[in-house]
Amino acid sequence: MNRDAPLVLGIETSCDETGVGIVRGTRLLANTIASSMDEHARYGGVVPEVAARAHLEAMGPTLEAALAEAQVELADLDAVAVTSGPGLAGALMVGVGAAKALAVSLGKPLYAVNHLVGHVGADVLDAAGGPGHPIELPTIALLVSGGHTSLLHVRDLTADVELLGETIDDAAGEAFDKVARILGLPYPGGPQIDKAAEGGDPAAIRFPRGLSLPKDLERHRYDFSFSGLKTAVARWVEQRADASQPVPVADVAASFREAVVDVLVSKAVNACRDRGVPRLLLGGGVVANRRLREVATERCAAAGIELRIPALSLCTDNGAMIAALAAQLIMAGHGPSSLRFGADSTLPVTDIQVA
Amino acid sequence: MSRSPFAGDAGESTSGAAGDAGESTSGTQRVVGGTAEMEALGRELGATLRAGDLVVLTGPLGAGKTTLTRGIGEALGVRGPITSPTFVLARTHPSLVGGPDLVHVDAYRLRDAVELDDLDIDYERSVVVAEWGHGLIEAESDSWLDVVIARPEGAGDDFDPADAPEEPRTVTITPHGPRWA
Numbered sequence: 001m002n003r004d005a006p007l008v009l010g011i012e013t014s015c016d017e018t019g020v021g022i023v024r025g026t027r028l029l030a031n032t033i034a035s036s037m038d039e040h041a042r043y044g045g046v047v048p049e050v051a052a053r054a055h056l057e058a059m060g061p062t063l064e065a066a067l068a069e070a071q072v073e074l075a076d077l078d079a080v081a082v083t084s085g086p087g088l089a090g091a092l093m094v095g096v097g098a099a100k101a102l103a104v105s106l107g108k109p110l111y112a113v114n115h116l117v118g119h120v121g122a123d124v125l126d127a128a129g130g131p132g133h134p135i136e137l138p139t140i141a142l143l144v145s146g147g148h149t150s151l152l153h154v155r156d157l158t159a160d161v162e163l164l165g166e167t168i169d170d171a172a173g174e175a176f177d178k179v180a181r182i183l184g185l186p187y188p189g190g191p192q193i194d195k196a197a198e199g200g201d202p203a204a205i206r207f208p209r210g211l212s213l214p215k216d217l218e219r220h221r222y223d224f225s226f227s228g229l230k231t232a233v234a235r236w237v238e239q240r241a242d243a244s245q246p247v248p249v250a251d252v253a254a255s256f257r258e259a260v261v262d263v264l265v266s267k268a269v270n271a272c273r274d275r276g277v278p279r280l281l282l283g284g285g286v287v288a289n290r291r292l293r294e295v296a297t298e299r300c301a302a303a304g305i306e307l308r309i310p311a312l313s314l315c316t317d318n319g320a321m322i323a324a325l326a327a328q329l330i331m332a333g334h335g336p337s338s339l340r341f342g343a344d345s346t347l348p349v350t351d352i353q354v355a
Numbered sequence: 356m357s358r359s360p361f362a363g364d365a366g367e368s369t370s371g372a373a374g375d376a377g378e379s380t381s382g383t384q385r386v387v388g389g390t391a392e393m394e395a396l397g398r399e400l401g402a403t404l405r406a407g408d409l410v411v412l413t414g415p416l417g418a419g420k421t422t423l424t425r426g427i428g429e430a431l432g433v434r435g436p437i438t439s440p441t442f443v444l445a446r447t448h449p450s451l452v453g454g455p456d457l458v459h460v461d462a463y464r465l466r467d468a469v470e471l472d473d474l475d476i477d478y479e480r481s482v483v484v485a486e487w488g489h490g491l492i493e494a495e496s497d498s499w500l501d502v503v504i505a506r507p508e509g510a511g512d513d514f515d516p517a518d519a520p521e522e523p524r525t526v527t528i529t530p531h532g533p534r535w536a
């Protein structure tokens with residue numbers, strides 16, 4: 001196998017995106033994504049069984065499209081990689097099954113990797129719209145999506161990832177979905193809240209910052225909580241409605257979004273300071289939120305922290321990041337996974353590769 | 356058969372004939388002061404649960420359903436963290452002590468029994484806690500505990516949004532079926 005710049009095909013099916021990516025070392029050759037988002041909208045969120053069926057239908061065409069875009073043949077590959085977890089069990093199984101079938105039929109080594117570390121791995125790739133120079137380690141990474149809110153200290157992408165904190169109740173993206181529900185806005189909530197917040201005053205209502213009081217910071221310095229914030233928004237809106245007063249949706253949306261973004265960025269910047277790491281990497285679908293990028297940019301600049309935001313197509317779930325992480329593992333001399341691994345919906349972030 | 360302390364310890368507020376499948380007693384009520392107390396109530400409740408038990412949790416957004424479930428999980432000794440199941444619909448927390456697993460369900464987005472069936476829940480070998488499951492999941496068992504959490508709603512005096520998570524809740528627990536007779 002070519003260990004200097006291996007040609008790796010990565011498959012990602014942990015949620016509602018069927019992603020197939022192809023990399024050669026740190027060079028991105030293809031990043032093809034089929035999303036079943038539209039099929040989930042009428043359910044008000046991702047439905048695991050719907051996602052699994054959609055993956056099954058999309059896997060073949062997505063694979064074909066990625067190979068065509070990269071202009072490579074399956075036989076050229078040095079290895080196949082796949083997300084083993086964390087994610088939706090039924091959705092993960094489709095990718096794991098497809099990857100095993102490919103690896104066995106082609107006689108190629110198979111690398112089963114961690115979805116969350118993959119989000120960090122995306123940053124080794126140089127895609128249009130990205131930072132333009134390769135990732136430096138160690139880095140603090142803040143991963144925020146519908147299903148995850150995690151703060152990591154990454155010292156070595158292939159060997160040393162520490163989980164600093166995560167949400168103890170709702171993921172940040174989920175809080176957006178639920179507050180959208182309270183405000184009568186459709187799913188997915190993130191873009192809807194963003195739109196509703198246009199022209200709103202982010203300081204109009206002082207909503208609580210979860211786990212940010214001194215007593216909470218002792219036990220949960222890097223953990224997140226968005227459930228209390230959601231309750232506060234619900235109570236505030238109900239009071240207005242009960243008093244027959246109009247609900248200032250723009251102010252509520254802007255104030256809510258500010259509370260989420262404030263906590264996310266504050267805790268990430270604290271982690272950079274505490275750990276003496278002057279780099280912060282953002283990943284996950286919520287990075288699409290303009291306000292999050294703005295506040296992170298301002299506060300990182302003020303604190304002398306280099307902020308890295310990969311191109312959005314590499315921030316949302318994709319197969320290229322899985323291929324990129326596996327390529328890093330191969331280049332670092334790690335052997336392949338055995339074929340015995342399965343989908344692990346709660347795979348800990350410290351398990352970078354599943355043996 | 357173990358008896359739920361919540362079915363027996365409030366004779367004054369309990370009425371009606373317990374014991375016939377599907378027939379209910381009126382619930383026992385608890386006032387819960389904040390998140391720490393809600394978790395403590397969950398631990399108390401969790402200590403009475405065993406494989407095959409079903410808890411149906413009802414309450415508005417932000418009532419404390421997941422907080423209560425966190426306490427139940429602690430008492431059962433299952434792998435955490437217990438976070439909101441909304442995104443994944445159902446999450447299985449394996450037992451770390453050789454007891455039943457905890458299956459934490461959010462049925463809000465489920466529309467019918469077919470979609471519930473798709474989740475493939477092992478009711479017999481697990482303790483199942485279903486948020487928003489009222490009116491749907493009871494059909495899966497002849498016995499269940501109805502837990503209704505009410506939080507303050509609407510207009511109040513000088514309400515500060517920052518205090519919302521710690522406002523007192525009223526929890527009503529109503530046993531149904533032979534398991535709790």
